[in-house]
Amino acid sequence: MEAEAENQRGTPDQMQDVEKLPHDTPAAEREGPTSIFKGLGVLDRFLALWIFLAMAIGIILGNFVDNVGPALQKGALVGVSLPIAIGLLVMMYPILCKVRYETLHQVFKTREIWIQMGFSIFINWIIAPLLMLALAWAFLPDEPELREGLILVGLARCIAMVLIWTGLAGGDNEYCAILVAVNSLLQMVLFAPLALLFIKIISHSESTIPLSYPVVAKSVAVFLGIPLGAAIVTRFTLRKITGPAWYDNVFVKWLSPWSLIGLLFIILALFASQGKQVVHQIVSVVRVAAPLLVYFIIVFFSTLYITYRLGFGYRLSTTQSFTAASNNFELAIAVAIATYGADSSQALASTVGPLIEVPVLLGLVYVAKFVAKRTNWKP
Template sequence: MTDESLNESGKGIGFFEKYLTVWVALCIVVGVAIGQWLPAVPDTLSRFEYAQVSIPVAVLIWLMIYPMMAQIDFSSIVNAGKKPKGLVITLVVNWIVKPFTMFFFAWLFFRVIFSPFITNDLATQYIAGAVLLGAAPCTAMVFVWSYLTKGDAGYTLVQVSINDIILIFAYGPIVMFLLRVNHVIVPLDTILLSVFLFIIIPLAAGWLSRMFLIKRKGLEWFEAVYLKKVGKFTIIGLLLTLVIIFSFQGDVIISNPFHIGLIAVPLIIQTLFIFVIAYFWARKWRLEHSVAAPAAMIGTSNFFELAVAVAIALFGLNSGAALATVVGVLVEVPLMLYLVRIANRTRHWFPESSLAK
């Protein structure tokens, strides 16, 4: 895929989404500056908490997640049986492989390779943040990756819908298990509260509003007008959340700026590793490219909004775990665009006709 063709296909991405990495970098700078020169801002925000959950951040995270949940058409799940192989790849990679390989790479780098550069406590925090990322498959941005690879939009929606349902029941237990392995004991009620706040509530709100508005205004209006308008809140909520997070992270970044790079290394390796597994599995099974590419992208990318939310709820705004999840946001977009290019350049590896069974 040439740079020109990538730019042409990039027209499907909104301005903020296309340059998300730039905005994230700017938010890091703005957040750190606020924390250093206007410390009253994070001090004031820290007072608005309930059960270790920041109320301002919770509101912003709901703004992030709701537009994604409103896109999900759960009635389309009945069509999944027509092409089960794509679902098998997505589900096995997401729930049986990905969380555990993420834990392994994080442990390998933070406990072993990078141990001379970071404290044991920070290693624990960074591993926890990586676990929170690895256990949450992508929900929203995968629609962008699917579009750029000319994926089957309907099938992608089915894959995302099923993953969201599994996410409700599997995310908490998987995270609890891996955090315990990492010697971090998290109470069950804390995990359940996070899942309820950041998955079930926005999922229910998205489903109810979708049903109500489609019935009243029609599906075409809902998708062309409503989703387009509320979708802007995802990026706005994400960027404002990052400003708040980095206003608390200023001292850590200034005193250890290279930690951003250290955290990025296992996250990048994990992303490439998962893509290779899913994409070559799809090739082995001879799935058509419009199913194979999105199937690989869902497992490769992360539901980083949820990971940031849970990291804040469990460990706090100024924790190493929250920082690790934010670095996940920073590295994901450019890396995923690179993988989109690879997928499009290897389109000829896959059949274009409906051979996936």
């Protein structure tokens, strides 16, 4: 069986690039670390704490330091203040540098990948956004601006933190990277028209600042297109000049923390800009948190159960579940700020996303590993 599996994998050179495609191979059965925190750096390990601290510092600055809000609004890039825009680009770029674009053409030759991709696209781009739309209306029928921010979060499919959750839970990192690449491309095409469909047409938005297709499309192009293009150029250029080993083991490891640093800066800046508003709207923050919590739990467990019943291995099921449950709150924040302004309720609602997602999905990592152990779920 081992020899047969080796033959199916191909040559050593091919294995180096596509060694972890989503197949249930014997190599996948190795056990992960006893504690998921052993696989985390300091930033990742206490990310929920850092987010709370960034929010607290931002609120204190916004309420007790004069002119900090206006200072963070200086300059503009497609409607987003320059400091926040730089933070958004810094946040998106590192994670996109990890995607193995050079192997995608090999991956898509297998029929199994297309089946998995079709399932993921159906969950991510039809079921999950519609569920968030329903939850937004159910929990916030009297708060149209908060509801719009929540809808934007539901439409932004995850292309960043999902790689962390998948890795911690022992999912298929290579397949997860494929989903990140595909969702990045789909967001370039689908986010703007779906945002208009869900907010302007289905929800009949009566916001004083109407959602504009050009503004949304431009925000997606800048805050996703620029880092995606830069990441592709960086990966192909540096890997050719320095070699794959240096790129993966030195450059990517040095670059990775900047994504979380960018996230923390964005949260601090947003809450500094909205410090007084947050204090006066703490009830609104709680009301936005409630549907987000329900959303993460429903999407994760539903996907995990369906994939289990369909006979997917644990690694694939976990990857599918975390990809479906996670959201690209970076893009939602960027669009909300560009469209409605940094001090808007829509921006506030989108900013609550990482506050809830990080601790909830970190807890679901433990749940996934517990379920796998109790059910003897094969990789």
